[in-house]
Amino acid sequence: MRHSDTIAAVSTPPGIGGISVIRISGPECSKILEKIFKSRTPVKEVKSHHIYYGTIYNDNLLIDEVLVSIFKKPNSFTGEDVIEISCHGGTFVTQSVLNTILKNGARHAEKGEFTKRAFLNGKMDLTEAEAVIDLIHASTKHSLEAATYQLEGKLYNSINQILEEITSVRSEIELDIDFSDQGLEHKKYNDYLSILKKIKSKIERLTSTAHEGLILRDGYRVVIAGPPNAGKSSVFNKIIENERAIVTDVPGTTRDYIEEDIALEGYLVKLFDTAGLRERADKVERFGIEKSYKILKNANLILWVEDCSVSRETTIPNFEGIHVISVLNKSDLIKKAEEINKDSIFVSAKTGDGINKLKKIIVENIDVNKDDVAIGLITNSRQLGAAEKSLIAIKQAIETTQEKKGLEFIAFDLHEASEYLEEIIGKISNEDIINSIFNRFCVGK
Ligand SMILES: Nc1nc2c(ncn2[C@@H]2O[C@H](COP(=O)(O)OP(=O)(O)OP(=O)(O)O)[C@@H](O)[C@H]2O)c(=O)[nH]1
Ligand SMILES: [Mg+2]
Numbered sequence: 001m002r003h004s005d006t007i008a009a010v011s012t013p014p015g016i017g018g019i020s021v022i023r024i025s026g027p028e029c030s031k032i033l034e035k036i037f038k039s040r041t042p043v044k045e046v047k048s049h050h051i052y053y054g055t056i057y058n059d060n061l062l063i064d065e066v067l068v069s070i071f072k073k074p075n076s077f078t079g080e081d082v083i084e085i086s087c088h089g090g091t092f093v094t095q096s097v098l099n100t101i102l103k104n105g106a107r108h109a110e111k112g113e114f115t116k117r118a119f120l121n122g123k124m125d126l127t128e129a130e131a132v133i134d135l136i137h138a139s140t141k142h143s144l145e146a147a148t149y150q151l152e153g154k155l156y157n158s159i160n161q162i163l164e165e166i167t168s169v170r171s172e173i174e175l176d177i178d179f180s181d182q183g184l185e186h187k188k189y190n191d192y193l194s195i196l197k198k199i200k201s202k203i204e205r206l207t208s209t210a211h212e213g214l215i216l217r218d219g220y221r222v223v224i225a226g227p228p229n230a231g232k233s234s235v236f237n238k239i240i241e242n243e244r245a246i247v248t249d250v251p252g253t254t255r256d257y258i259e260e261d262i263a264l265e266g267y268l269v270k271l272f273d274t275a276g277l278r279e280r281a282d283k284v285e286r287f288g289i290e291k292s293y294k295i296l297k298n299a300n301l302i303l304w305v306e307d308c309s310v311s312r313e314t315t316i317p318n319f320e321g322i323h324v325i326s327v328l329n330k331s332d333l334i335k336k337a338e339e340i341n342k343d344s345i346f347v348s349a350k351t352g353d354g355i356n357k358l359k360k361i362i363v364e365n366i367d368v369n370k371d372d373v374a375i376g377l378i379t380n381s382r383q384l385g386a387a388e389k390s391l392i393a394i395k396q397a398i399e400t401t402q403e404k405k406g407l408e409f410i411a412f413d414l415h416e417a418s419e420y421l422e423e424i425i426g427k428i429s430n431e432d433i434i435n436s437i438f439n440r441f442c443v444g445k
Contacts, residue, residue: 006032007109007117008101010094011444017089022098023444025114028105029081035104037068048072056087058100064093078114079121112441116434119426126426126437127155127383133441134217134379141266146216146373154376155383159421162202166421169195170414177407192410193401200394203417207391210384212368213377215300219261219270220366223295226305228252228276231329234349235305236260236273239359245273252276255288257295265363272299277317301325301365303358308346309333323365327358382433383424390420 006026012019024032034043039054046052048070056063069084076082087097102108112133119129131150138144149155169192176188224232228251236245240260246253258273272295275288296302301323304316308328316324326344332351345361347354378384397413400406422428 006106007113008098008106009109009114009444010098011084011114012089014091016091019086020089020094020097022085022087022094022101023109023114024083024085024101024106025076025078025080025109025117026106027081029083032101032104032106033068033083036100037066039068046070048075056085056097056100058096058103063096063100064088066097074121077123078117079123080117109443110438111443112438112445115441115445116438119434124151125153125156126434127159127424128153129426130380130383130437132445133437136442136445139261140263140268142368142373143216143268146213146377146379149373149376150379154374155378156376156425158206158376159425162199162206163418163421165195165199165202166414166418169199170411170418173407173411173414177411189401189404193398196394196398196401199417200391200398203387203391203394203421206378207384207387209372209376210378210387212372213379213383215366215368216268216373216377217379219268220362221270221272221298221300222303222362223272223274223299223301224303224305225274225277225292225296226327227307228278230276230305230307231349232276232305233258233273235303235327235329235347235355235358236271238347238349238352238355239271251278252282252285255284257288257291264359267363267366267368269362269366296322301362303327303362305329308344325361325365378424382437386420386423390417393417393420 004027006024006028008022008024011021011023030043033046036056036058037043037052037054038057039052041052046068050070052068052070054066054068056066064087067086069086071077071082071084073079073081085097085101087093098108115124115129115132118124119126124132128151131147134147135144135151138147173192224236226232229249231247233245233247233254236258237243237247240262242260244260245258252275254273254275257275260271262269262271274292274295275285277289277292296319299319299322302319302325304324305327306315307330309330316326328344328346329349331346331353332348345354345358347358349355378387393413393416397410397417400409400413419428423433426434
């Protein structure tokens with residue numbers, strides 16, 4: 001999977017801007033620059049980590065005035081020779097500079113190819129590469145924070161530490177294999193057992209962070225549900241501060257669910273408005289209700305909205321393990337709302353009363369531990385899948401030790417546990433996994 005050619009792409013977003021940056025990486029950087037760039041300093045004499053002013057020529061045709069930044073290997077983003085050309089930000093100018101580079105020996109980069117090269121050249125591990133894309137897509141303070149920690153290598157460090165512990169106990173066990181015909185002391189097995197249990201709890205901690213990692217990266221899923229006409233869509237609109245959902249006095253107005261991303265105190269919240277749940281419904285509404293149930297199953301939090309002017313008794317269905325907050329809407333229609341039902345939050349989508357309090361309660365329910373974020377979180381299902389497999393292998397190692405089945409077998413289980421952890425950081429990986437990760441990037445990154 002090593003690459004030896006030179007790649008180039010526009011690294012700034014498409015469209016017109018003040019400047020565009022074109023990135024080139026690979027062994028031909030200097031040769032290409034010599035052919036297309038004229039400046040006071042001859043290209044042969046340019047120094048790494050310096051910026052040069054000059055002009056780009058396509059044959060003898062002047063294309064643009066530019067600034068060229070030089071990064072010589074290995075001290076660059078990709079670990080190869082890298083040049084970044086800042087040209088004027090017009091679409092045509094940028095394309096012309098890029099075409100000139102391509103004509104003179106570079107190949108157009110594929111999606112994420114610069115970051116992929118950084119990974120292949122040992123500039124970053126796989127979790128850090130994934131953090132680069134999360135960083136680009138981060139839309140809130142906390143998702144950015146999580147991606148930054150990951151980019152700094154927090155997850156990598158946590159995993160590496162566990163790997164070291166596994167390797168250390170494994171080499172001890174392998175040494176003991178040579179003496180095992182003399183019978184291993186009972187005490188030694190117990191020592192191993194306690195070490196393995198400690199490792200197991202560290203991997204468990206790691207897998208338990210996935211829940212938080214996914215919330216930070218993909219958002220905390222809050223679903224508004226309840227009987228028809230309770231004012232669910234009105235509450236939804238009020239929370240997102242936009243008349244997004246259709247509101248009418250006809251029960252069964254919302255058919256298909258609606259989803260909107262909002263930022264609440266730095267957290268990304270995915271808010272869903274769903275069709276009112278009721279038994280008697282026409283065909284279209286029934287489809288909507290089925291979809292409501294599907295969305296509800298994957299919720300992190302449910303806001304069960306009812307109309308307090310109709311009924312003062314809440315009738316919340318059981319949503320197996322998902323936390324439900326009872327919201328009584330239309331508080332403007334009744335007097336002294338709070339005194340009636342202390343377990344519910346009273347709001348009025350009409351006057352906006354109680355909506356800020358509701359938002360606060362949503363944030364309070366986001367169960368993300370700041371310490372976990374700083375230690376390093378699992379942030380995607382690829383990482384989680386591998387961590388879970390590693391956990392199974394460690395549990396197997398513990399069982400093998402308890403049953404004194406033989407040291408070779410413990411060593412084998414430990415080897416497997418290591419392999420899965422190594423898969424997370426990309427120490428061992430197959431081409432499919434790597435390609436699927438970098439395909440999520442945009443061209444130029
Ligand atoms: N007085 C008062 N009326 C409200 C309030 N919130 C909603 N309504 C009215 O209640 C009716 C139903 O509102 P919707 O938001 O469409 O209710 P829904 O729960 O989404 O209804 P379905 O989509 O049909 O399930 C509309 O006529 C709204 O104007 C409120 O806080 N106070
Ligand atoms: Mg509705």
